[in-house]
Amino acid sequence: MFKGFEPRRYLNMDEVELKSNIDGVEYRLAEREDIVxxxxxxxxxxxxxxPWTFSHFEHEIVQNENAFFVSAVVxxxxxxxxGIRLTERGKVVHITNLAVSVAYQGRGVGTHLVNQMIRLMTLLGKNQVTLEVRRDNTKAQGLYRRLGFSTGKLISQYYEDGGDAVWMSRQLKNESKN
Structure with missing residues (x-):
């Protein structure tokens, strides 16, 4: 376990607001009931x-104190x-996955989800956010670049189907904690 993170303990903190409503979309901490x-x-x-099974999501949402998900609800x-997971370095968080229903793509939901996570991780004192994205998913890479992520190395045959991934990261340590 990584000491000092435990996102569920922040649920009752007044200074860290986990719920918000932006353009009619509610953003909140995911629950087990959201998995289906x-x-x-x-x-x-x-x-x-x-790509993820019920048990993968359940582990991250219910059992893993170093991971959690934010949901977008209409x-x-x-x-x-x-979804994010704290890495072994403690001050680095890793985006495990991001998905927006096809009917709601292009409406800023993905941008708001990433921005919500960045805001929360900055408030919690984290320094860096990392992720992998499919090499052929240029739409997602563009989103991440617009949100301040830099492209890192190419990871050959990262996915089960042999697809390559691009590693991306964004520094948070210089951002305001207000």
Whole structure:
């Protein structure tokens, strides 16, 4: 375990607001009950595939004190999510996945999810956010670049299907903690 993180302990802190409403979309900490809808979004986004199983999500949301997800909800329906995990270096967080239902893509939901996570990680004193993205997913790479991420190395055959990934990162340590 990584001492000092435990995101669930921040749920009752007044100075760290985990819920927000932006343009009619509610952003909140994901719960176990969201997993079925998360899997449906994965099938939608990944053309019938589900890269993560129910148990993967359950572990990260319920059991892993060093990981959590933020969900985007419209009228009670989950439309997107972002997951992070604290790395072994303690001050670095890793975006494990980001997905927005195809019907809601292009409306800023993905941008807001990443910005919510960046805001929260900055408030919690983290220094860097990292992620991997498919080499052929230029749309996602563009989103991350617009949000201040830099492109790092190419990771050959990173995905189970042999696809390559691009490693990206963004520094947080110089950002305001207000």
């Amino acid at each position: 809808e998360m899997l449906a979004i994965e099938r939608d986004v990944y053309n019938g595939e589900v 009228d009670g329906k989950l439309i997107g999510f972002i």
